[in-house]
Amino acid sequence: MATNTTTKKPSAAAEESTESVTDTTEARPERTARRAPVVVGPPLNEGQEPVTVTLSHHLRIDGADYTPGARIPVSPDYARRLRGQGFTART
Structure with a gap:
């Protein structure tokens, strides 16, 4: 198996992009805190209400x-x- 021993030279566009760095902090919107999802797992369909279930086994969701x-x-x-699938408790 042959290997290439030549060094790669950076392109002119790459050199220009490193020289001209602009500050765009003013253009960024303020971050808002993420809200907890209304339901765990897949989202609700139109007009559905969430159902509360009690888990009988360990489960990892999202x-x-x-x-x-x-x-x-x-x-x-x-x-x-x-x-x-047997993940909910019989209550």
Whole structure:
């Protein structure tokens, strides 16, 4: 297997872009705090109300861990899927 031993020279456009750096801090909008989602998992469909379920097993949804016994608001469709897969407690 052959290797290339020549060095790569930066292009003229790359050299120009490093020389002319502009400050755009005024153009950036202010950051707002992220609100917690209304439901965990998939979003609600039009006209649906969230359903609160109690988990019977550890579950990781969207990068957040939920322990057994946690009560989480989910969409009715997602609640039906969780019940079918055995993730909700029988209460």
